Each structure stands twice: as structure tokens, then as C-alpha cells.
Amino acid sequence: MSIHPERGSGNTPGHRPEHAVKAWISGFGVGVPRGATAPDPESLEAAAGALTPPLVVKAYGPGLLHKSDAGAVRLGLGSAGDAARAAAGMLASLQARGISPDGFLVEEQAEPGVEVIVGAVRDPAFGPVLLAGLGGVWTEVLRDTVLRLCPITEDDARAMLDGLRGRALLEEFRGRPAIDRDALVKVLLAVGGPDGIVAELGDRLTEFELNPVICGPSGAVAVDARLLTTDGAPASEAETGAGAHAPGNFDRLFAPRGVAVVGASTKKPNFGNMFLGFYRAAGFAGRLVAVHPTAPDIDGVPCVPSLAEAARDHDIDYALVAVPAARCPEVVRGAAGIPFVQVMSGGFREMGEPALEDDLLAAAREAGVRLLGPNCMGVYSPAGGQTFLGGAPGRPGRVALISQSGGLAGEVVKVGERRGLAFSKVATVGNSADVTPAELLAYLAGDDGTGAIGLYLEDPRDGRGLAAALRSVRSARKPVVALVGGRSGQGRRAAASHTGGMISDTRVWSALAEQTGVTLVTSQDDLIGALDLLDLHSARRAPGTNEVLVIGPSGGASVLAADVFDGAGLELAGLPAPARTALRELGLGAGSSLANPLEIPVGPRGDPGLVRRAVTAILAHRPYADVVTHVNAQSFFTFGDSAEPLLAYTRAVGALQEQLPDTRITLVMRNAECAPPGVEDAVRDLARSSGVPVYRSMEAAAVAVTAGKRSAHGTA
Structure with missing residues (x-):
């Protein structure tokens, strides 16, 4: 099924007129009132002749996205003639305000019931998000709404209704019969389910809203519908969830046979020298080399002239790059044959240089390597010899950590070990230009050496993939605790609908937690404490x-x-x-x-x-x-x-x-x-x-x- 309602003229790009949206969504099983359209008040009486009063008249066209605010809705009209006269008065009032409607929609007025809002909007990180709550005039007053990431299941739909503060209004209440919950669940699935309206719209969705859906004991009817779209392509695999990352093999990332460090100096100690010292202090048992064009060794570590030379020995699985950002793409292009390259250096997208980060990613693709970072500290795995911390590594354990902050990861490891935690695999991913938290999480789902997983995220980069990976970890019976930074600070574009106005970073993460079972915490100490309990009590x-x-x-x-x-x-x-x-x-x-x-x-x-x-x-x-x-x-x-x-x-x-x-x-x-x-x-x-x-x-x-x-x- 494809959407083909005519575009509304006017100043709202991609806004479809209400009657066209209703005709389309009825094909998904959403109940809508019987109605007809007319280009002017004179034609409306004949158009309404087959409808049963009471009737509703609405004007549609440019400037009428919110009809009630513009005075473009009249209710409770007793006949087709009353509807025509109401349309004429509405036209005069709108023209006095400089608004020229394209036409009028007349419908049979729905029976009274509980008013519910059902909407969807695109989140920048996680894609389409479904919202349900008390609707009509209560939407902005009570803001009693619940979110879930699309696509939803029937269990999700029922949990959304149970999560409303005003859920008692959906049940038998003071002599009023309960609404038909199954009908409302059907509407939620028709909008946000695997084969629903949101999935059909794919990349074209901007915002979609049914407000209100009037719910009674014998059904649910959407009496208003709004749709804003772009001219994007049909739904992509990433959008529908079908393209979620398959678990990659990161074994050599966490247990490399050899490590090459690029950027150590023979004259002035720097980050490269620091990491050579870390590996030596940790007692790294594999081959450790420094990359330098002329020096025979640095700090007692033998040198090779290039990463290409290091790769020829077939035992270097991990290269750590600590050179100025501008040089990093050139270095990475020479890393062909080395499975994993970590770029510690900052100065890319996080510093307003997205083009340089794009070039770095292109270099990794050309070389056929997986890129960790940039702007990250690297990997820690006591069992595999990996480290980005000074001193002897802690004892190997079953706690894993994925962090977009290297500094915070180091604190979690050191404080956690001080309290008795033992880690299996820790990865810092920084900007996540290539290897994402979602990929690493999917890998850890199948890692026999990991029992509990911690996350520190700021921008998940692949929100849809992250949600899929969290579901796979849940299926693997491995608990996840997440600390999310910047939830209150991320910007949201101005929303044209009530739905968009009630979406926020905090609420989306909470919805993700409800759907995947991840525990959200608000501090580093709570992250460590939760991992401690999950590790000790997991069995x-x-x-x-x-x-x-x-x-x-x-x-x-x-x-x-x-x-x-x-x-x-x-x-x-x-x-x-x-x-x-x-x-x-x-x-x-x-x-x-x-x-x-x-x-x-x-x-x-x-x-x-x-x-x-x-x-x-x-x-x-x-x-x-x-x-x-x-x-x-x-x-x-x-x-x-x-x-x-x-x-x-x-x-x-x-x-x-x-x-x-x-x-x-x-x-x-x-x-x-x-x-x-x-x-x-x-x-x-x-x-x-x-x-x-x-x-x-x-x-x-x-x-x-x-x-x-x-x-x-x-x-x-």
C-alpha cells in the first residue's frame, strides 16, 4: 500500500488534507467517520445529503493545520442545510483573517466517549516513536502520555494503556461502561505495528497524529487526522529494523595477538609513549611494536617504519593511532591487513570537523579495517591483554562496559575494581564513526565470558540498531544497565503537532528501557553499584x-x-x-x-x-x-x-x-x-x-x- 492523498497547498510542506489522510488510514483498519467534501458552502448541502446528523463541518487548506485554533470546526449540526450555513459563516470568518480554505469536510459526528491521542513522530536517534495518551482538550492540559519505539507489539500496546495515569477512565467508571480496549489496541498496532502506517511511510514520516480517537464500549473512531511528510524514499531496512547489525566478530579487538602504536616520540613523551608504557606495565604477552619511520626502538619497544610493515607480519590485530587529527586518515589508509584500528585523537565531528571524520571513515573503508573512535581511549580486557589504563590489570571477570567516554570508562573500571568488580571486556567508542555501541552490544550478547553489561551513551549513532541489540541481549539473559548523558540537553526541532511537542530525550530512553528491559541509572556510582549486584546475583x-x-x-x-x-x-x-x-x-x-x-x-x-x-x-x-x-x-x-x-x-x-x-x-x-x-x-x-x-x-x-x-x- 502506498500513500497518495493529494498534497495540501499552502505553507506547510508535506501536509495532507484530513479527508485524504482518513481515506488512506482506513485501509489499515482505522475506523473513521462517514463524510464527504465540497469545494464551497453552496455545494456542501448536497454533499451532506446522505449523511446522518448530527454533523461536523471542517475547513481545510493552507493555514489550517490546527483547525480549532482557527475557528474552522463546527459541531452538532442538525441537518445538511445547517452544515451548509455553518460553512458559509466559517468561510466569511476565515477570509476576514486572510485565510482562503481549499474546501470543506462534512462528517457524521461520533458518539461521545473517552478521547485518546495516538501519534507518531521521528526521533533523530531512534527513528519513529509512537505516543498514546488522553486526547482532545486533555492532551496539553494533563500531558498523560506513554511512548514506545516503533514497531510495537500487542504487548507493547497494552502496556502503553496500562501506563497512563488516567487509565481508570478506560475502565468501567462511575456507571459508565469500559471502552473497547481491543479496538484501541488495534488502532495502536495499525499506526505503530510492524505492518502499520509508520512502517509504510518509512523515511517520509515527519509527524502523524490522530487526536482525538473517540473510544466507547463498541469501538474506536479517529475523528481527526494529521499527517506531515517529506519527499523521502520508501522505508529503508534500517528504518524498519530489518537491517540491524548482525553480531560481528570482535574477538581480536579484545584479545589481539599483536599491537602497534602510532605516534610515540623519541624526543618528547606524548600519548603514544604513554600507551606503550601502559601495555608494558600490564605485561602484554603478545607482540608490541611502535611505528616510527627511523627509530630502531622507543622506550625499549621495537619500531617498524609503517603500519603496512607491521601488517606484513600477520600478527598485529590492533593499531592504536595517537597523531594529530589531520594526519589520521593518511595513517589509517596504510593499515590494510590489520583488523582493528583505534584512533585516540580528537578534533573531528565533536570539534566541528565532520568532513575530516568522513574522510577518516572513508580511509578505514578503503583499507578494509574496522575503526574504533575517533576520540576514544581504546579497549580494556584483563584476560586478553588489552588496556588503556596504567598499572597492572585487574582480575578477569564477567562485567562488560561500552562507553562513549574514555575518561568515564576509566573511572568505572578503577572504582569498580576498587570495590571488587572484575571486568571481561571494556570498549570506549568515542564518536562511533564506524564501530557502534549497537554492534558491540550484539557481540556481547553472544560472549560466553560476559554476564552483565554497562553502557555509557551520549549519542547512540544507531538508535534502531541499539534497540535491536538490547533485545538480543535480553534474549541471551544478560542484564544491561545504562547511564545516558545529555538527555536533557539534546535539542528538538519545533513540533507542528501535539505529538511532537511531547517527545523528549528522557521519555524516548524511558520507552526504550520499558521495551528492552534495560535499567536506566542517573549517576556513575549507580552504574557501578547496579553492575556489582547484577554480577554477584546473576545466577x-x-x-x-x-x-x-x-x-x-x-x-x-x-x-x-x-x-x-x-x-x-x-x-x-x-x-x-x-x-x-x-x-x-x-x-x-x-x-x-x-x-x-x-x-x-x-x-x-x-x-x-x-x-x-x-x-x-x-x-x-x-x-x-x-x-x-x-x-x-x-x-x-x-x-x-x-x-x-x-x-x-x-x-x-x-x-x-x-x-x-x-x-x-x-x-x-x-x-x-x-x-x-x-x-x-x-x-x-x-x-x-x-x-x-x-x-x-x-x-x-x-x-x-x-x-x-x-x-x-x-x-x-
Whole structure:
């Protein structure tokens, strides 16, 4: 099916008149009112003769994109003659304002119902985005809308309706019958489904809107329709999602047999020299060479005169280029035969030089190499010998990271390793001129050595591919945590419709998270914390529920903890009566209520094993998926002078985790700065040895626990 309604004349390029849009969308199964058109008021009475009142008259033409604002709509007309007279009055009013309509549309007025908006607009990064919400006059007042990336599934459509704050209006409400939800879902799929209107429009879509769709107990009717298009080509594979990246083989990127560094100096140490030092300090076991036209060696590393010479030995899999930006395309053109080339240098698109970046990409294509960057730090993989950090690498692990910031990636690795994380593969991609986050993510979906994945993104470059890759990672049962920078700062073009006005970066990322199961966080610390929990608890078959049990000292801290976890959307489900009885048998409840959060005496003189016995008693009657234990480090060292009681408590928490392999245990060490030097590290090491992550605050723990629950829901 192709769109062929006549173009509207006037000042809105690609704007189709309403009646033509309605005739077209009815072919997709969208219900529209019966109607007719007339070129002038004199002809309208005859055109409306076959229609059943009450009637609606609308003018269409240049300057009438928003008809209600222009006074170009009349409702509730009792006859064809009334419709003609209304059109005549409308014409006079519009002409007085300098507007000359092309004609008039007369339709049967739809029965009253709940008004809903359904629209689609093109996002610069992710392509078409579908919006649904309360419509009509409520659209701008309430802004109660939900987004999903196209194409959507039926489950997506139903989740969109469930996500509305005003969803009760769609159900039976104060004697009014429920709307026909199936009919509304059918409209959503007709617009945003795999074979829907958005897919048919492809690259030509600018904005599309049905507002309102009037929904009642027996169906849904689109009483207004707007379409703005460009003259683009039909839908491309990338637009429909059919061209998503197949997983490439990046094994040698993360475990090269040899590395060549371009840009090291014999006179003045620079970034090239720094990276030679990094590889040597990391104990790189493969072949390491520097590229220099005359020097026999640099800093003890043997030199070759060119990348072409390095490639002839067939064991250089990775070249690192650290020369001025203007020289980079020439260097990359000489890299034929080397699978991967990383350009560390900046000064390309990010600095207002897109032509230079285009030339760099063309050079990579000519040489037949895959390009990482430009403007990136490179790759880190302790098992594969790759590094962009100083010092000895950490121990190999199962946490992967893809980052568009090299500096932030370095912080995540170093801070994460300080806290006990172990990384499998880390890639910084900078401008992502060639290798994209989507490609690397698709590769990691099939990487047996990776269990959890972190992302730091600013511009995904290939948003459609990223969404497809996130779905493949979800299918592979690997949780993903994403920190997105610049969500509030990206510009949006002015929107002609309500739909376009309610699309934002934050909302698109949230929609992506809902559709793919990725967890969005708002800080580097939360990214590390969530990856920590996902790494330690990835193998646990915890129930996929939102219930959390919180247990620890201090009523005030427990109240605040309840607020934090409730705000994170987690449920502090109450303790069943048999559990409360069991707790009383343990001597609890005499001076405090037996509730969730549960207050127990924890301190330098407390029984460290009480937490284990209390949780065991509770879980015998209610299987909480997550148990968050907390301690106040300050109290241990205000009322005691030894770290042993705190360490004993930590050992008890670890024993609890070992006793309950299918429950996720988390430890919060509040006021850790009050502990003597080294105690926090000792607590963290002890807890991690039993598979328990440690956090400094309830807020950090809540973010991590939420990530764990999303992972369980997404892979159940």
C-alpha cells in the first residue's frame, strides 16, 4: 500500500488534507467517520445529503493545520442545510483573517466517549516513536502520555494503556461502561505495528497524529487526522529494523595477538609513549611494536617504519593511532591487513570537523579495517591483554562496559575494581564513526565470558540498531544497565503537532528501557553499584517480584529506608502472622513493632547471628526475593573500639546468603566514613566472598536492587 492523498497547498510542506489522510488510514483498519467534501458552502448541502446528523463541518487548506485554533470546526449540526450555513459563516470568518480554505469536510459526528491521542513522530536517534495518551482538550492540559519505539507489539500496546495515569477512565467508571480496549489496541498496532502506517511511510514520516480517537464500549473512531511528510524514499531496512547489525566478530579487538602504536616520540613523551608504557606495565604477552619511520626502538619497544610493515607480519590485530587529527586518515589508509584500528585523537565531528571524520571513515573503508573512535581511549580486557589504563590489570571477570567516554570508562573500571568488580571486556567508542555501541552490544550478547553489561551513551549513532541489540541481549539473559548523558540537553526541532511537542530525550530512553528491559541509572556510582549486584546475583533464581525485606537497627533509619524503597517502586510487603510469631520466639518485638522494615538490635554488643535467624524465620513463611540488611558503622565505633563485632555481623550476613542461594542479599553499611581506615574494605571483601554486594546508602542499594528485579522480570 502506498500513500497518495493529494498534497495540501499552502505553507506547510508535506501536509495532507484530513479527508485524504482518513481515506488512506482506513485501509489499515482505522475506523473513521462517514463524510464527504465540497469545494464551497453552496455545494456542501448536497454533499451532506446522505449523511446522518448530527454533523461536523471542517475547513481545510493552507493555514489550517490546527483547525480549532482557527475557528474552522463546527459541531452538532442538525441537518445538511445547517452544515451548509455553518460553512458559509466559517468561510466569511476565515477570509476576514486572510485565510482562503481549499474546501470543506462534512462528517457524521461520533458518539461521545473517552478521547485518546495516538501519534507518531521521528526521533533523530531512534527513528519513529509512537505516543498514546488522553486526547482532545486533555492532551496539553494533563500531558498523560506513554511512548514506545516503533514497531510495537500487542504487548507493547497494552502496556502503553496500562501506563497512563488516567487509565481508570478506560475502565468501567462511575456507571459508565469500559471502552473497547481491543479496538484501541488495534488502532495502536495499525499506526505503530510492524505492518502499520509508520512502517509504510518509512523515511517520509515527519509527524502523524490522530487526536482525538473517540473510544466507547463498541469501538474506536479517529475523528481527526494529521499527517506531515517529506519527499523521502520508501522505508529503508534500517528504518524498519530489518537491517540491524548482525553480531560481528570482535574477538581480536579484545584479545589481539599483536599491537602497534602510532605516534610515540623519541624526543618528547606524548600519548603514544604513554600507551606503550601502559601495555608494558600490564605485561602484554603478545607482540608490541611502535611505528616510527627511523627509530630502531622507543622506550625499549621495537619500531617498524609503517603500519603496512607491521601488517606484513600477520600478527598485529590492533593499531592504536595517537597523531594529530589531520594526519589520521593518511595513517589509517596504510593499515590494510590489520583488523582493528583505534584512533585516540580528537578534533573531528565533536570539534566541528565532520568532513575530516568522513574522510577518516572513508580511509578505514578503503583499507578494509574496522575503526574504533575517533576520540576514544581504546579497549580494556584483563584476560586478553588489552588496556588503556596504567598499572597492572585487574582480575578477569564477567562485567562488560561500552562507553562513549574514555575518561568515564576509566573511572568505572578503577572504582569498580576498587570495590571488587572484575571486568571481561571494556570498549570506549568515542564518536562511533564506524564501530557502534549497537554492534558491540550484539557481540556481547553472544560472549560466553560476559554476564552483565554497562553502557555509557551520549549519542547512540544507531538508535534502531541499539534497540535491536538490547533485545538480543535480553534474549541471551544478560542484564544491561545504562547511564545516558545529555538527555536533557539534546535539542528538538519545533513540533507542528501535539505529538511532537511531547517527545523528549528522557521519555524516548524511558520507552526504550520499558521495551528492552534495560535499567536506566542517573549517576556513575549507580552504574557501578547496579553492575556489582547484577554480577554477584546473576545466577540466583530469585522470584520475579517487587517485594523487598529490609532489616537492621534504628527505627528512624528504617522509616527512611521505607521511603527510599517505596520511591523506587519496590514493595515492602508486610510480615505474615506466622513469621511474627517466629520472631517473637527469637525475643524480638518487645520494644518495637514487627513490621517491614524490621528493626533488630545490631551493634558492638549485639548478637551477630540474630540477623540470620530472623531472616530465616521470615522467609520460611514468605519468600522475599530481596533482603536488604543494614548496619550503622558509626555505632560500632562510638560504643566499641574493635572492628571484630562489625566483621562478625558481616560474616553472619555472608552465611545467610550461602544458606539462601536463591535469595538476593544486600548489605548497606551506613556512615562508613566513621569506621577506621581499612574497615570498610574488610567488610566489603568479606561480604563479596559470600556473594553479597555492599553499599554506603539505602538510595544506592535501592537502585541496584531495582536493576536486579528488572533483570529477573526480563529474563524470567
